[in-house]
Structures are given as C-alpha cells and as structure tokens.
Amino acid sequence: MSNAKETQEMITIKPGRDIVSSMVLEFREELREVVDRKDLLLTLDLDGVQMIDSMGLGVLIGAHNSLAKRNARLELTNICDDIFNLMKNMRLDKHFSIRQSAK
Numbered sequence: 317m318s319n320a321k322e323t324q325e326m327i328t329i330k331p332g333r334d335i336v337s338s339m340v341l342e343f344r345e346e347l348r349e350v351v352d353r354k355d356l357l358l359t360l361d362l363d364g365v366q367m368i369d370s371m372g373l374g375v376l377i378g379a380h381n382s383l384a385k386r387n388a389r390l391e392l393t394n395i396c397d398d399i400f401n402l403m404k405n406m407r408l409d410k411h412f413s414i415r416q417s418a419k
Contacts, residue, residue, distance in 0.1 A: 330360075337371040
C-alpha cells in the first residue's frame with residue numbers, strides 16, 4: 317500500500333517502491349479507487365522509485381487516460397533521471413506533467 321495525502325482538489329500518492337509487475341495489481345486498484353472517486357489532480361510522488369517496467373507504464377497511462385476523460389490530470393513528481401529519460405524517449409512527457417527531483 318502506498319502513502320497518500322489528500323486535499324479537496326488534489327491527492328498525492330507515494331508508492332515508495334519500484335512500479336513493476338509484482339506490485340501492479342495492487343497499485344492499479346489503489347489508483348482506480350482514487351480516479352473513480354472524484355475529479356482532481358492526482359500527483360504521484362516517485363521519490364524512491366528507481367524503475368518502472370512495461371506493466372507499470374501501462375498502469376500510469378491507464379490512470380492518465382481515465383483522468384483525462386473527466387478533465388482531471390495526472391502529475392509525476394520527484395522522478396529520477398532514468399525514468400525521466402524513459403518517459404522522454406517514449407514521448408510520454410508530452411502527455412504527463414513531469415517534475416524531476418531537485419537532486
């Protein structure tokens with residue numbers, strides 16, 4: 317289970333571990349509960365996440381698409397250089413709002 321903080325307009329979820337196939341089912345369900353609950357800004361704080369595999373990317377894209385249908389957004393923060401470069405190479409930086417870590 318991820319660490320979550322919520323306000324009226326925004327919820328921040330911090331997985332705190334790599335977003336890979338072994339945790340995707342639990343993480344997808346956690347995001348689905350948030351996405352289905354209300355229109356908001358969903359921020360994923362990726363501090364501590366060093367790897368995202370193809371299944372993890374699928375979960376992020378699915379959450380982004382579900383939120384976009386309702387004019388809500390997904391933002392990725394504290395993203396490490398390797399994941400940022402992956403997102404950029406896949407042109408996902410054109411769809412997600414991404415902020416790299418200040419390290």
